[in-house]
Amino acid sequence: MTAYDDALDADARWMTEIKRAFPSQRAGDVRYTALAHGEPGTALRRAYDDFKAAQEAWKAEMAV
Secondary structure, X not given: OOHHHHHHHHHHHHHHHHHHHOOOOOHHHHOOOHXXXXXXXXXXXXXXXXXXXXXXXXXHHHOO
């Protein structure tokens, strides 16, 4: 699995958590707001942090 694949998987997990946290809102819109980052200690925050880490790993891989 590549860093790109990891980033895609992390993105999907984060979107799942956004949908779970904001079921009556459009997840695709919420993701671009601070609400989508979640509060510390929540599943949403963990998913966001995982996504950001995977995204950074992908960017680093692309720079090589």
